[in-house]
Amino acid sequence: MKQEPKGLIYTIMVGDQPIVALEASGREAGQLCKEEWFKSELAALKSDGEPACGSAFRLRARPATEEERRRYREGYKNAKATDLTLMYLIQLDDP
Numbered sequence: 001m002k003q004e005p006k007g008l009i010y011t012i013m014v015g016d017q018p019i020v021a022l023e024a025s026g027r028e029a030g031q032l033c034k035e036e037w038f039k040s041e042l043a044a045l046k047s048d049g050e051p052a053c054g055s056a057f058r059l060r061a062r063p064a065t066e067e068e069r070r071r072y073r074e075g076y077k078n079a080k081a082t083d084l085t086l087m088y089l090i091q092l093d094d095p
Contacts (some may be wrong), residue, residue: 009064029061
């Protein structure tokens with residue numbers, strides 16, 4: 001089991017929808033929004049049959065709300081150890 005996250009929690013927004021929370025600095029979270037691999041991953045994921053992120057949507061990072069931080073901490077406890085733990089805030093369709 002992993003320890004509690006120690007850094008700040010940020011939320012990545014797609015348009016006005018909070019999609020994913022992660023532990024990062026503001027700079028790291030902002031940079032993730034520009035990464036092509038991340039955009040491709042979001043475009044490949046589906047929620048209610050729709051892509052989690054369309055190509056026309058702008059990604060942006062903001063500090064997580066208390067509820068988003070709570071959901072991240074809860075999921076983080078059961079996540080596998082990786083350098084970057086992403087906690088999706090939307091219901092993803094089965095692959």
